[in-house]
Amino acid sequence: MDERILAHPRTPTVEPKTARCAGCRLEYPRREMVYLHEETHDNLTFFNGERVCKPCARRYGVSH
Numbered sequence: 407m408d409e410r411i412l413a414h415p416r417t418p419t420v421e422p423k424t425a426r427c428a429g430c431r432l433e434y435p436r437r438e439m440v441y442l443h444e445e446t447h448d449n450l451t452f453f454n455g456e457r458v459c460k461p462c463a464r465r466y467g468v469s470h
C-alpha cells in the first residue's frame with residue numbers, strides 16, 4: 407500500500423515517518439527499515455513487530 411495515497415489533510419492521526427531501530431537505537435525512515443516477524447528472523451535478539459535498519463538486518467542475519 408502506498409503511504410502517499412493514504413496521506414490526507416483531514417486524516418486525524420499521522421503516523422511518524424521514522425521508527426527507532428531495535429538494533430542500534432537510531433531513528434530511520436520507516437520505508438527503509440525491515441519489519442520483523444516470525445518469518446524474517448529466528449533468533450532471540452529481537453521481538454516480532456520491531457523494526458531494524460538494513461545495516462542491522464545484515465549484521466544480525468535478518469532476512470528481508
Ligand SMILES: [Zn+2]
Pocket residue numbers: 427428429430431432458459460461462
Ligand atoms: Zn540499526
